[in-house]
Amino acid sequence: xxxxxxxxxxxxxNFGEAVEEGLAPDxxxxxxxxxxxLSQEFIDNLHNYSKEEIGIEVIRNFIKDDISEEEIxxxxxxxxxxxxxxxxxxxxxxxxxxxxxPTMAFKDVGARFMSRSLRAVAKKDSxxxxxxxxxxxxxxxxxxxxxxxxxxxxxxxxxxxxxxxxMQLTTLGENITAIEVDxxxxxxxxxxxxxxxxxxxxxxxSLTSANSINVARWLPQSLYYFLAVAEAxxxxxxxxxFSVPSGNFGNITAGMIGARMGLPVKHxxxxxxxxxxxxxxxxxxxxxxxxxxPTISNAMDVGAPSNFVRLSELYGGxxxxxxxxxxxxxxxxxxxxxxxxxxxxxxxxxxxxxGAIAYDALLNSGLTNDKTCGIFLxxxxxxxxxxxxxxxxxxxxxxxxxxxxxxxxxxxxxxxxNNYGAFKAFLSKxxx
Numbered sequence: 001x002x003x004x005x006x007x008x009x010x011x012x013x014n015f016g017e018a019v020e021e022g023l024a025p026d027x028x029x030x031x032x033x034x035x036x037x038l039s040q041e042f043i044d045n046l047h048n049y050s051k052e053e054i055g056i057e058v059i060r061n062f063i064k065d066d067i068s069e070e071e072i073x074x075x076x077x078x079x080x081x082x083x084x085x086x087x088x089x090x091x092x093x094x095x096x097x098x099x100x101x102p103t104m105a106f107k108d109v110g111a112r113f114m115s116r117s118l119r120a121v122a123k124k125d126s127x128x129x130x131x132x133x134x135x136x137x138x139x140x141x142x143x144x145x146x147x148x149x150x151x152x153x154x155x156x157x158x159x160x161x162x163x164x165x166x167m168q169l170t171t172l173g174e175n176i177t178a179i180e181v182d183x184x185x186x187x188x189x190x191x192x193x194x195x196x197x198x199x200x201x202x203x204x205x206s207l208t209s210a211n212s213i214n215v216a217r218w219l220p221q222s223l224y225y226f227l228a229v230a231e232a233x234x235x236x237x238x239x240x241x242f243s244v245p246s247g248n249f250g251n252i253t254a255g256m257i258g259a260r261m262g263l264p265v266k267h268x269x270x271x272x273x274x275x276x277x278x279x280x281x282x283x284x285x286x287x288x289x290x291x292x293x294p295t296i297s298n299a300m301d302v303g304a305p306s307n308f309v310r311l312s313e314l315y316g317g318x319x320x321x322x323x324x325x326x327x328x329x330x331x332x333x334x335x336x337x338x339x340x341x342x343x344x345x346x347x348x349x350x351x352x353x354x355g356a357i358a359y360d361a362l363l364n365s366g367l368t369n370d371k372t373c374g375i376f377l378x379x380x381x382x383x384x385x386x387x388x389x390x391x392x393x394x395x396x397x398x399x400x401x402x403x404x405x406x407x408x409x410x411x412x413x414x415x416x417x418n419n420y421g422a423f424k425a426f427l428s429k430x431x432x
Contacts, residue, residue, distance in 0.1 A: 001014075001015060001032055001033065001034075001036075001061065001062050001063070001064075001065060002014060002032075002033040003015065003017075003018040003030040003031060003032055003033065003215060004030070004031060004033060005024035005025075005026050005028030005029070005030060005031075006024075006028040006029045006030075006031050006309045006310065006312075006313050007024065007026040007027060007028030008026055008028065012033065013030065014065055014066055015062060015063045015065065015066040015067070015117075015121070015215070015216075016066040016067075016121030016122075018030040018215050019114070019117055019118055019121055019208065019214060019215060019216045020118070020121065020122060020123070020126065020206070020208050021208065022129075022196060022207065022208040022209035022213060022214045023193060023196040023197070023209060023213055023214075025197070027193065027197060028309070029213050029306065029307070029309055029310055030215045031215075031310055031313050032062060032215075032219075035257060035260045035261060035314075036061040036062075036261060037261060037262055038057065038058070038061075038261050038262045038263075039262075040262070042057060042262075043262045043263065043264065046226060046229060046230040046233060047230045047231075047233040047234045049230065051080050051084065051227050052073075052076055052077050052080060054223070054226050054227060054230060055076040055079065055080050055223045055226075056072060056073055056076050058222060058223055058226055058258070058261065059072070059076060059113075059219065059220060059222075059223065060072050061261075062215075062219055063117065066120075066121055067117065067120050067121065071120055074116075075113060075116040075117060075120070076113075078112060078116060079109060079112045079113040079116065079220060079223075080109070080223065082100045082101045082102075082108070083097075083100045084096065084097070084098065084100070084224050084227050084228070084231075085097050085100070086228060086231040086232065086235070086375065087349075089343065089347050089349045089359065090343075090346070090347055090363070091368075092368040092369060092370065092372070092373050092374060093359065093362050093363065093368060093373070093374040093375075093376070094232070094373055094374065094375050094376075095349070095355065095359070095375075095376060095378045096224065096228045096375050096376070096377050096378065097378045098224060098377055098378060098379055098380075099378060099379070099380050099381040099384075101139075102142050102402070103135070103138040103139045103141075103142045103168055103402075104380060104381040104383075104384060104400065104402055104403065105134075105135035105138065105139055105379060105380040105381070105384065106135070106221070106224070106251065106377065106379040106380065107135045107136050107138075107139035107140070107379075108139045108142070108143070109220055109221060109223065109224060110139070110212065110216075110217040110218065110220050110221050110250075111136075111139035111140045111142065111143030111144070111210065111217065112139075112143045113216060113217070113220035114140075114143065114210055114214060114216035114217045114220075115140075115143040115144045115147055115150075115210075117216045118150065118208070118216065119147060119149075119150070122149065122150075124149075124206050125149040125150070125151075125206060126149065126150050126151075126206050126207070126208050127150075127151045127152075127153060127205055127206060127207050127208070127427070127431055128140070128144060128150060128151065128152045128153070128207075128208055128209065128210045129153050129155070129192045129195055129196075129207055129208070129209055129210075130152065130153070130154045130155065130192070130209065130210045130211055131155050131156075131185065131188035131189040131191070131192045131211055132154055132155065132156045132161070132169065132185070132188070132211075133156070133157070133160070133161065133185040133188075133247060133298055133299050133300075133301055133302065134156075134161040134162065134165040134298055134299040134380075134384075135165060135299055135379070135380055135384070136210075136211060136212075137154045137156055137161075137165070137168070137169035137178070138165055138168030138169045140152060140154065140210040141154060141168065141169045141172050141176045141178075142168075142172075143210075144175070144176070144210070145172055145174060145175070145176060146174050146175060147175070150175060151175050151177070151431060152175060152176045152177065152210070153177050153179065153427070154169050154176065154177065154178045154179065155179045155181050155188040155191060155192060155423075156169065156178065156179070156180060156181065156185075156188060157181055157183055157184050157185050157187065157188055158180045158181060158182055158183075158415065160184060160185070160294055160298060160301070161298055162298065162384055162385050162386075162387070162388075163387070164383070164384045164385075164386065164399075164403055164406070164407075165384060166411065166413075167406045167407065167409060167411060168406055170411045170412055170413045171406055171409040171410065171411060171412065173412060177414065177430075178412065178413040178414070179413065179414045179415075179416050179423070179426070180413040180414065180415045180416065181416055181417075181418055182415070182416070182417050182418050183418035184291070184292050184294070184301065185292060185301055185302060186291065186292050186302065186303055186304055187418045189211070189304075189306065190420075191418075191420050191423050192209060192211065194420045195207060195420075195423065195424065195427070196209065198424065201424055201427065201428070204428065204432075205427060205431055205432075211248070211306070212248055212250030212251075212306065212307055213250075213306050213307070217250070218250045218253070218254055218307070218310070219254060219257070220254075221250065221251050221254035221255070222254040222255060222257050222258040222261075225242065225254070225255040225258045225259075225263060225265070226258055226263055228240070228242075228375050229263055229264065229265070232373050232375065235373070237371060237372065237373040238371045238372070239264065239265075239266045239371060239372040239373075240264070240265055240266060240372070240373055240374075240375055241265070241266050241267045241268075241269065241362065241365065241367045241368060241372060241373070241374045241375070242255055242265060242267075242268050242269070242375050242376075242377070243268075243269040243271055243329070243358040243359070243361045243362045243365070243374060243375070243376040243377070244268065244269065244270060244271060244358060244376075244377050245271050245272075245297070245299070245300060245354035245355060245357060245358045245376075245377060245379050246270040246271060246272050246278065246300060246305075247272070247275070247299050247300035247301065247302040247305065248302050248305045248306050248307050249270070249278060249305040249306075249307040249308050249310075249311055250306070250307040250310075251377070251379070252268060252270055252311075252326075253307050253310050253311045253314065255268060256268060256311070256314060256325065256326070257314065259325070260314065266367065266372055267325065267326075267327065267365075267367055268325055268326045268327070269326070269327050269328070269329055269358070269361045269362070269365060270282075270326060270327070270328050270329070271329045271330070271331075271354075271357040271358035271360075271361045271376075272300055272328070272329070272330045272357065273295040273296075273297045273300050273301070273330060273331065273332075273333070273336070273357065274293055274295055274330060274332060274333075275292050275293060275295070275300060275301055275302055275303050276328065276330040277289055277290060277303060277304070277305065277308075278305065278308060278311075278328055279328025279329060279330050280328070281308075281319070281328075282319075282322070282323055282326060282327060282328040283328065285319040287308065289303055289304035289305075290303045290304075291303050292304075295333050295336075295353075296333045296336060296337070296353045296385070296388045297333075297336060297353040297354045297356075297357065299354055299379070299380070300354060311326075327365075329357065329358075329360070329361035329364070330357070331356075331357045331360060333353075335360075336353050336356050336357055336360075337353075337388075337391075337392040339351065339356045339357070339359065339360045340353065340356045340389070340392040340393060341392055341393055343356070343359060344393045344395075350382045350389060350393065350397065351378070351382065352378065352379070352380050352381065352382040352384065352385050352389065353385055353388050353389075353392075354379050354380065355376055355377065355378040355379060355380075358376035358377060359376045361376070362374035362376055381400060381403070382397060383397055383398070383399050383400055383403055384403070386399065414426070
């Protein structure tokens with residue numbers, strides 16, 4: 001499998017090269033040359049396979065030219081080494097709980113896969129740069145922690161992620177460095193992209209990214225869509241509609257790649273907060289990135305989603321074709337809290353503020369029935385947003401053991417102005 005930049009098809013890289021580069025030199029994102037079609041026999045029998053068998057069959061198509069079969073099996077096994085339960089919340093609507101990994105967020109899958117893939121393909125020591133609006137940072141920090149030859153530098157917007165998310169990415173130390181930027185997530189993402197496009201810096205340092213702009217972080221997210229469909233079949237459903245909390249749009253685009261590979265999905269819904277650039281595009285055909293606004297669902301506070309270019313690439317830039325498979329949905333903070341409260345009162349299920357929007361999208365979609373189940377992605381454990389959940393539900397949500405472990409640890413971060421020059425100077429001084 002070869003990969004090209006979404007800004008041109010003049011140069012093709014193999015998987016290992018694309019992983020090490022992260023962002024293409026022309027500021028494009030790497031995209032697979034073709035989307036492999038899985039055999040109908042495999043698709044028809046998904047429910048008969050283990051999660052490791054499904055993961056290997058799906059992902060090997062994208063990486064087998066660079067990584068041995070045995071290594072692929074090991075990477076997939078370690079990546080999927082936790083549960084992905086499908087839990088019914090209300091009639092015909094299920095939560096795909098993606099928070100049973102080490103940092104209790106869906107990004108554990110991509111981060112674990114990428115850390116192991118980079119270790120397998122890297123030809124030299126690397127510095128991994130990450131912009132995070134919350135869960136990416138903690139998942140990457142955990143996934144790369146103490147891996148030899150790799151340093152991780154995390155940039156996050158000061159005061160704009162939850163306290164628990166901040167503790168997860170600022171308390172590890174070792175090869176993990178957290179930088180607290182005086183700005184919003186889009187500023188952090190802009191700084192990281194400038195670093196990749198800085199020829200002078202890249203001559204000195206081997207930089208790569210662990211954001212979903214990196215193919216090794218992005219593509220493995222397709223795996224749990226396959227796992228969800230397999231489980232839905234075991235529960236007697238013929239069709240599936242996915243509703244996905246969406247910020248940078250890597251997650252839902254990976255799911256739509258799965259559908260292009262043959263995964264039977266009736267429809268996708270992109271659920272956002274008031275950073276609704278893509279829902280507006282789906283309604284109007286006009287894509288108009290704008291400055292992000294802070295909300296209680298902070299992981300979706302993205303005004304210029306990087307992976308929109310991949311979504312567009314998948315459909316040849318056709319608004320009409322994208323709209324056939326994808327709808328948009330958004331809520332205000334006040335509406336989100338009401339959904340959380342109503343769901344808890346009616347079904348005794350605790351939603352986090354991201355999953356709440358995706359759940360409500362399904363309730364109002366009219367697409368679910370006895371044969372078609374709606375699946376929304378619960379992308380992080382509600383306790384990671386304890387203050388918001390407690391206020392919305394009037395409860396005192398207990399912390400899981402995995403989160404209790406970090407409470408009370410010393411926060412270590414480097415405060416920095418929203419300034420690329422300051423970041424470049426920091427890298428030049430501290431890394432060789």
